[in-house]
Amino acid sequence: MTAIENRLADSFDAVLHLLDRQIVDADGKMAGNVDDLELADLGEGIEITALLTGASAFLHRIGGRVGERLVRGYGELQPAEPNRTRPWRIPLDKVQYVDSAVHLGVDRDGVLELGPERLRLGDLAGMRMTGERGKVIDARFEPVDGRFLLRALVVGRGGPGSYLGYERRDDQGPWVVAKLIRAWHRHTRVIDVSEVSIDWSAGEVNPRQENR
Amino acid sequence: MKKYLQVALGILTAIGGFVDIGDLVTNAQVGARFGLSLVWATLLGTVGICVFAEMSGRVAAVSGRATFDLVRERLGPRFGLTNLVASMLVTFLTFIAEIGGVALSLELVASVQEVLIAPLIALLVWLVLWRAKFNIIENAFGLMGLALIVFAVALWQLGPDWGGLVHQAATLAKPHDELWSTYAYYAVALFGAAMTPYEVFFFSSGGVEERWTDEDIGVMRANVFIGFPLGALLSVSIAGVAWVLLGPLGVSVDDLGQVGLPIAVALGKIGVAVAIVGFVAATFGAACETGLSVGYSISQYIGAQWGKYVRPPQAMFFHVVVALATLVAAGVLVTGVDPIMVTELSVVFSAVALPLTYFPILVVANDPDYMGEHTNGRVANGLGVVTLVFVLIAAVAAIPLLIWTGMGR
Numbered sequence: 001m002t003a004i005e006n007r008l009a010d011s012f013d014a015v016l017h018l019l020d021r022q023i024v025d026a027d028g029k030m031a032g033n034v035d036d037l038e039l040a041d042l043g044e045g046i047e048i049t050a051l052l053t054g055a056s057a058f059l060h061r062i063g064g065r066v067g068e069r070l071v072r073g074y075g076e077l078q079p080a081e082p083n084r085t086r087p088w089r090i091p092l093d094k095v096q097y098v099d100s101a102v103h104l105g106v107d108r109d110g111v112l113e114l115g116p117e118r119l120r121l122g123d124l125a126g127m128r129m130t131g132e133r134g135k136v137i138d139a140r141f142e143p144v145d146g147r148f149l150l151r152a153l154v155v156g157r158g159g160p161g162s163y164l165g166y167e168r169r170d171d172q173g174p175w176v177v178a179k180l181i182r183a184w185h186r187h188t189r190v191i192d193v194s195e196v197s198i199d200w201s202a203g204e205v206n207p208r209q210e211n212r
Numbered sequence: 213m214k215k216y217l218q219v220a221l222g223i224l225t226a227i228g229g230f231v232d233i234g235d236l237v238t239n240a241q242v243g244a245r246f247g248l249s250l251v252w253a254t255l256l257g258t259v260g261i262c263v264f265a266e267m268s269g270r271v272a273a274v275s276g277r278a279t280f281d282l283v284r285e286r287l288g289p290r291f292g293l294t295n296l297v298a299s300m301l302v303t304f305l306t307f308i309a310e311i312g313g314v315a316l317s318l319e320l321v322a323s324v325q326e327v328l329i330a331p332l333i334a335l336l337v338w339l340v341l342w343r344a345k346f347n348i349i350e351n352a353f354g355l356m357g358l359a360l361i362v363f364a365v366a367l368w369q370l371g372p373d374w375g376g377l378v379h380q381a382a383t384l385a386k387p388h389d390e391l392w393s394t395y396a397y398y399a400v401a402l403f404g405a406a407m408t409p410y411e412v413f414f415f416s417s418g419g420v421e422e423r424w425t426d427e428d429i430g431v432m433r434a435n436v437f438i439g440f441p442l443g444a445l446l447s448v449s450i451a452g453v454a455w456v457l458l459g460p461l462g463v464s465v466d467d468l469g470q471v472g473l474p475i476a477v478a479l480g481k482i483g484v485a486v487a488i489v490g491f492v493a494a495t496f497g498a499a500c501e502t503g504l505s506v507g508y509s510i511s512q513y514i515g516a517q518w519g520k521y522v523r524p525p526q527a528m529f530f531h532v533v534v535a536l537a538t539l540v541a542a543g544v545l546v547t548g549v550d551p552i553m554v555t556e557l558s559v560v561f562s563a564v565a566l567p568l569t570y571f572p573i574l575v576v577a578n579d580p581d582y583m584g585e586h587t588n589g590r591v592a593n594g595l596g597v598v599t600l601v602f603v604l605i606a607a608v609a610a611i612p613l614l615i616w617t618g619m620g621r
Contacts, residue, residue, distance in 0.1 A: 003274060003275060003580070003581065003582055003583055003584035003586075004581045004582075004584075007581075017581070019285075020284045020285045020288065020289060020292075021281075021285060022277070022281055022512075022515055023515060029517055029522070029526060030511075030515060030516060030517040030518070031515070031517075032514075032515040032516070033284070033513075033514060033515025034515075035289075035515075053515070058289065058514070061289045062289065062290060062293075063290070099275075100275040100276060100277050100581075100582050101276065101277070160291070163285075163286055163287065163288055164286055164575050165286075165575075165579055165581070169580075171580065172575075172578050172579055172580065172587075173578045173587070173588060173593050174574070174578060174588065174593040174596055174597050175593070176597055177574070177575065177597070177600075
């Protein structure tokens, strides 16, 4: 058994396996952190379109009213600069593979670009799940012909220990820690994306009518 | 042959680099008041730092990720940030203490007030961090730090009642004129001094600097499991000589001169000269390590390029953080704050901050995604969980004990 060689070769949980990872360029130089992921519905459901990085994306990740205020404040530091509150993006086709870091196939110099405002994984993670005592803690994507499509949501109580990985795999020790964290997160479950509809403006996930 | 030399060099550096201002001051203070009755706390701290450093070194070697990469990946940006701020406050406090420690050591020679020397030392530290190669920073001061072996020589020269010392250490015999509360407070301080968080930030980032791979795990383990315990023996010698000489006099240690006093009695002027070389090397080396650790950790959290393995223009953010930290540290020291007091606070708050980075490393060292076949085995996890328990106890007890005992007075 070796450490993971390319996370993107198989389905993965985007928050656990991609978010907050180091971005490294073709030369091994560090180019920022994956502060958020850009998502969009391009006809086949929601898919990942770009990595988001930089101050604006990071401050938005802090979340809630504080996060919003911080992003606004960051823009106000330099009002003359256009699009300052827009996040910098790295299109997904520049990513070569993902192990413990996200490896780009290009040099870091000038790799960032601005694009239209789209959806963000950081907003999806943390959404309330209507009719359940839980929230979205992660999103599972599957590679299909070089694109990464949203297949399922991981729903649980959230809070401390959601991103340590214990409730997603059962061969991770130490025993005592694994036991405690699994007990705390025992209601975590995976819901297929076809069973829900995501209301981005209200920040909640609703079960589809036919499943009620 | 070259490989053996490398292992030997690594071990010697680990011994000389183990002791810093926190160990010097805390061990002398504890030695003078409690003798070797608290040696168990140093022992626990040493086991703890071995376990912690081995795990973080192994994670760095296999996955190429250093401490604060992992903290953010496992705890998310918000809790990760709280974690970063707390850990950096403690590391910065230690940074101030180390620079102050170099200044205090030189004050012993030059009789120029430490407040006047400190800014100069800060400038020197910054120059070294900007210009010098990583392996020079790591090896030169570690090797010079071996001069602290004079403390072991002095203990032997003083010819103490060995049976009595061993008895005191083995029975945890608290001297009758001390309270249990201060005894507990100094246990936490010794634990924090041996297990200062920056050591691990530096150790894991250093592994990435030196491009360790899983083939380097063996050498890394030799350094940790042989070097650190031998370094801890120097700590115990410092406590030992303080007890033998200062204990009966009822002297409480509140400057660096008193730490070296037993050497003067046992070995005379030459001994003192060697000890001062040791003080300067240990504190200057640790000042470099803490300064780098501040830059490493903040850069790792935001994902900016860090490290001495690239030229400074390629890691500008990192070097700006290091320069600012050094400038502010110098600013704090010129206010005339007592570096010994800063040291005392830094070791106690080290104990408070430890779980914040210890726990995520323990988790990642078990994660096959990062580690493949190099995940923790039974021994590493057994020791890892035991250490976690002690780390948590020390962290919870530290601040109440600090307040209750009025910093151990």
